[in-house]
Amino acid sequence: MVDDRWQWYPPEVEGWLGALWGKSAGRAGGTVNLLLSHMLDTAAVAEIVWDRYLPPVTRRRLDAVAGGPGKGRRLFAWLCGIHDCGKATPVFQCLDPAGEAAVRQAGLSWDKYAVKGVSWRHDKAGARVLRALLTEATWSKEQVGWVWPLVAGHHGLIPTLGQLSPPKRNERLQGNSRPWKLAQSALVEVFSRELGYEGEAPLAAVEPLEVPSRAMQLQLAGFVVMADWIASDERHFTGVSDLARVTMPQARQRAAAAWARLGLRGGWGALPLPGPEAFQDRFGHGPRPSQELVLDVVRRMGGPGLVIVEAPMGEGKTKAALAAAELMAARHGADGVFLGMPTQATADPMFTQVRSWLREVGDGLEDQVALLHGKRMVNKQWRALLEGTGEWGQDADSYYSSVGEDEFGMSTDCFDGCEGGERRVPAEWFLGRRRGLLSPFAVGTIDQLLYAATRTKHVMLRTAGLMGKVVILDEVHAADVYMSQFLLESLWWLGQAGVPVVLLSATLPPEQRRDLAAAYLAGTQSAEAPAAPELPEPQGYPSVTAVWPGRDGQPEFLVESTESWRHDLQVRVEVLHEQPAETDARAAEGGAGPADAAVTDYLRERLADGGCVLIIRNTVARAQATFDALHKEYGADVRLLHARLHAGHRADRTQEVLELLGPPREGSERPGRLIVVATQLAEQSFDVDADLLITDLAPMDLLLQRIGRLHRHDGVKRPQALSRPTVVVTGIGLDDDKAPYILRASEGIYGRYLLLRTAAEVERAATAGGGTWSIPGRVPDLVARVYGTDALVPASWTEAQDDAQQAWEKRQNERRDAAGEYLLTRAGEHGSQTLAGLHYGTRSKLTEGQFEALVRDGDRSAEVVLVRRLGEDDFRAVTGRSLGPNGEVAAEVVDDVLSGTVRLPARLTEAAEQALGPLSGWRDHPWLRHSLALELDRQGEAVLGDFRLRYDDLLGLVVSGGRPWR
Incomplete structure (x- = not known):
């Protein structure tokens, strides 16, 4: 032929x-x-x-x-x-x-x-x-x-x-x-x-x-x-x-x-328009007024756009967003969903919820959801879903290291998935490095979206995965000024791509709401400097703000509000004063001090008839000290939660607290007395109900997030002494003649300026004689006041506020400029018509850990796997189970070893990377060969550089040396 x-x-x-x-x-x-x-x-x-x-x-x-x-x-x-x-x-x-x-x-x-x-x-x-x-x-x-x-x-x-x-x-x-x-x-x-x-x-x-x-x-x-x-x-x-x-x-x-053979597939394809009964079908109950408002606004939008949902904690924002995503996808041709959460801990339960939702949307869709964060292999549900697919090694290798990666981004030792068995996760190909967002549906940390706004290698793979989906981001108020630069850049690209976006928050400062809307709309117009749209402020709470480009290119918007399904709580505000000399000296030394003794004394009176208390401290060291003091008084009635518990302890304790203080269930019994001491882990996506809240001072929006755990659920029987919802603010010392003392560690985290303005509102309520905040009704007003420019602090604080404001604005500008070095679009180039030169000035290749530091403006931190070395060839997992003479891990012991994973303070990163590596018996293990092993002696101690580390089964990882609050 x-x-x-x-x-x-x-x-x-x-x-x-x-x-x-x-x-x-x-x-x-x-x-x-x-x-x-x-x-x-x-x-x-x-x-x-x-x-x-x-x-x-x-x-x-x-x-x-x-x-x-x-x-x-x-x-x-x-x-x-x-x-x-x-x-x-x-x-x-x-x-x-x-x-x-x-x-x-x-x-x-x-x-x-x-x-x-x-x-x-x-x-x-x-x-x-x-x-x-x-x-x-x-x-x-x-x-x-x-x-x-x-x-x-x-x-x-x-x-x-x-x-x-x-x-x-x-x-x-x-x-x-x-x-x-x-x-x-x-x-x-x-x-x-x-x-x-x-x-x-x-x-x-x-x-x-x-x-x-x-x-x-x-x-x-x-x-x-x-x-x-x-x-x-x-x-x-x-x-x-x-x-x-x-x-x-x-x-x-x-x-x-x-x-x-690869088993690749897309999402739900051309999705039919969901009917009015869809919400009931998906979630087993009809929509609340705020949820119905979200769906009504989405139906009235003239095209794909940005929807900002602000509603109280526990209002059901996530269900509203998922229902809205289905409606948006049907209207605008999106083929999947990405849901971004603020932390790995909040992403894990959301992964479960999204799978349940998709099971109701379409047959088999729940098996197309990828969990995207660096420690997903520690998630037992994810690992259970991988069983029988033959892809565990590929998954772990692709997420823990780029070692062995060829020019096509493939692991050189990857292999075919199991020929038999039913797939319960997206195709193996999607689970490789950089490809996660290409999965039909994905749940992960917000970092996954922020990476797509960085001028880094293969960023196009991340954006290709996002630009055909509906994007949902929860707790967006948690993004600070540095992270916000990547968030705004992402919204610019998503706006130009016509991607429907839903942002969820308890509440947003008006300026932040306008900036988010402006960034999305600027993308639709390819504008370099987004002009904030003239959006009216919501007149109620919960509220929905929607923006989209009109047919003539001009922005259109809807701003609607409704009533919460719950009545307002009249939350009493109290202050438990602290003295600067004693508190900061004790913080430098470590251990319990006068502030912890004051909390113990306060609770001794308030818990005479029992009750459940949540205490939120701003640092791990402070939480450990408070727990130590209370444990001596109340013993087994006290729990401790923070980021330096190893994965096994943290998961078990979190689950226990959620079961004890979560929504009332038939047959469940609330403890007669329980005290939970936690860090900011309890600030968001933590569905517990406390009779009393004690919390360190934080900026107003975050303080209100914490208050959202107070008297959260209906039908809870409470002791008479705790029947009135009360928040007790600590980490502060008020003085009539001068600006207040604020814990140095808190200022190091949040800056003094916003803390001073928040303290002014706290003082106003606490000194008003039974002063209260009406929650959630007053949430938008309180946030707007603190983040606004109106005079707020007492006259005696004015000089201190002015100094703090100057320092804060300088720091904000520095962090904003620092983010600019890594943004996908360089300044002045948003109007470019092609991709030519997109990566000009790109930094060298980054690991996943460096990506996290890049988009969060934090010092890089290292994760280690704790193992106990009791003799020359005697290695044990933190659970006590034996490993091989060189640390070899049998299949039935893998969970025990991985449960010892813990993140070190950032100041130990360099020492950890220089001194630690995998055990010799881990070097051929697909999940552990790139892990850093921290060997603890019989006393649970180790030396790392100039630091002494001790793992205590009650306190978690205790670090001696350096500044405890860093």
């Missing part, structure tokens, strides 16, 4: 394309894979991505870019497959000796001395080759301008146009002879013809009709990488060296088999 593909070209072209290689035999299962074969494989994968994965909204938009319905699929496949055209250059073809010999024998030659030892990657070479070919094909400058960065950036970094040039302007690296130029042109044309572009000028026929938005370009860049990585997997795409077998039909067969 005559192959008529070559009728358009000189006879030698067929020989050239039959020699140009894309994957060497060593990287393609033992047989060289021709370059045209790999390009067609990638295009065929892209076709399946279009058919079975791309969100409906993305397909619609690509159809418009390509020139009409049905045309987007072919353009999408072309954009993905063309990525490796730069391999048709001497600088690449000389990299494999066998491949080089075949190319030379086919008649393509080059000066071996010109290319020897020269580094010029094929992604840059490809962009340069393609720019020239598209220009010759009479593509417009605008169309050429947005396409070449997709090729130049398919290995994760998108250069500037100037960075495409070969070293020393050596054109021989690209192939400047007539044969090379003809080979490159023929390769691109033959590839285009295989995809169905016909005629004498097939490349001209490829030209799109419209230039997509920059956000869509970034999304496409991510899908180019996705298709390339799948088609580069030699397990599924072995080499094809016979040009006669390199056809699009053959590539489609290979791609279909690979897709089926």
Whole structure:
């Protein structure tokens, strides 16, 4: 049979394309894979991505870019497959000796001395080759301008146009002879013809009709990488060296088999519009007024936009957001959901809740939810879901380290998932590093979204995963000024991409609400400096604020409010004064002091008839000291929760407290007396009910979050002495003649300015003679007052407030500027029309731990796994179970070892990374080989640098040395 593909070209072209290689035999299962074969494989994968994965909204938009319905699929496949055209250059073809010999024998030659030892990657070479070919094909400058960065950036970094040039302007690296130029042109044309572009000028026929938005370009860049990585997997795409077998039909067969074997799939596809009964069906009860308000606003919105839901703790914001997400997805063509939580601890229970919701939405959808955070392997539910899939090693390896990762972001020792067994998690491929957000549904920390706003390698994979989903972010008020820069940048890109976003908060300062809305709307207008929209303030609480771009490009909005389903609590405000000299001296020494004795005395009177108390301290050391004092008085009636408990203790104690103080259940019995001492862990997404709250001073919005744990549930029988909800504020000493004393540790965390303004409101209520706050009714007003600019503090505090304000504003500006170094878009470039130079100035490669520090402006912190070493070859898990003589871990002991995971204070990070490593018996273990083992002696102690560490089963990790509050 005559192959008529070559009728358009000189006879030698067929020989050239039959020699140009894309994957060497060593990287393609033992047989060289021709370059045209790999390009067609990638295009065929892209076709399946279009058919079975791309969100409906993305397909619609690509159809418009390509020139009409049905045309987007072919353009999408072309954009993905063309990525490796730069391999048709001497600088690449000389990299494999066998491949080089075949190319030379086919008649393509080059000066071996010109290319020897020269580094010029094929992604840059490809962009340069393609720019020239598209220009010759009479593509417009605008169309050429947005396409070449997709090729130049398919290995994760998108250069500037100037960075495409070969070293020393050596054109021989690209192939400047007539044969090379003809080979490159023929390769691109033959590839285009295989995809169905016909005629004498097939490349001209490829030209799109419209230039997509920059956000869509970034999304496409991510899908180019996705298709390339799948088609580069030699397990599924072995080499094809016979040009006669390199056809699009053959590539489609290979791609279909690979897709089926990988088990990849999208989300819910074209979701039908949920009816009025959907909420009842999903959650087992009808919507509360605030939940109905959210759904009503979403139905009335004129297009995809941003919805900000502000409602009291326990109002049911998450259920409202999930119901709204289903409605938004049906209306706007989103294919999944990402739900971001403030911490790993809050993400874990949300993972369970989202799976339950999806089980009601559609059959099997609950098995497509990925849990995304760095310690998901410690989550027992996640690990149970992985059982039988054969992917545990891949999951752990991809999340704990990038060691062994090849140029395609793949672990070099990854393996196929289990052929048998029912999948209960997304496909193994989605669980690899950087790919988590590509899962159809995902629950994780907000960091996952913030990473997508950083100018880091392969950021396009993260954005591609986000831009087809509905994005829900909970507790957004927790983002400080540094984190907020990444949040605002994310909202800018999501706005330009037309992604529906739901933000949840107990309440937001008016300025923060306006900034969030402005960032999203600026993205829809590609504006550099977002102008805050003239949004009216909500007139009630709970409230919903929605913004979206109107048909004429002008912002439109809805601001609505309703009544809470619960009546306001009249919360009494008291202050338990502390003295600066005693408190700060004791903090420096560690251990219980006068402040803890005062709490003990106070509770001795208030708990005469029993009761349940929540005490929130602002530092671990202070929580440990308070617990120590109370434990001596009340013994087993006291619990301690903080971030330096090892994973096993923390999970068990958290679960116990939630069961004892959670929502009343039939058959459950509330303790007669219980005191829970905790850090900020109890501040958010912690559904417990306390009869009495004692809390260190915090900024007003966070203080109100803590108050949300007070008298939270209905139907709870309380002692008479605690029948009136009361919050007792500590860490403060009020003085009529001067500014108050505020705990130094609290100022170090939150800054003095907002604490002073919050203290003014606390003093006003506490000295009013039975003064109360009406909660939640007064929540928006209290937050607005503290974060506003009106005079608030007493006259004797004014000078101190002015000094604190100057320091606070200086620090805010410094942190805002510091974030700017890492933001995805540099200052002044939000109006750019293409991705060219996106990664200019990118920092070096970052690990996952460094990512967390990057978006949270914190010092890097290390996690260690505690093990007890009782003898030379006697290693024990923290549970006491024995390990092998070198620390080897049997399968039945893995849980025991992982339960010893604990995060060290940031000041110990450098010492830990220098001194610690895995036990020798862990080096081949898929979950533990990159873990840091901290060996404790028989007394539970260890020395790390200049610090002495002790793990106490009651107190957790106790650190001696340095400043305890850091």
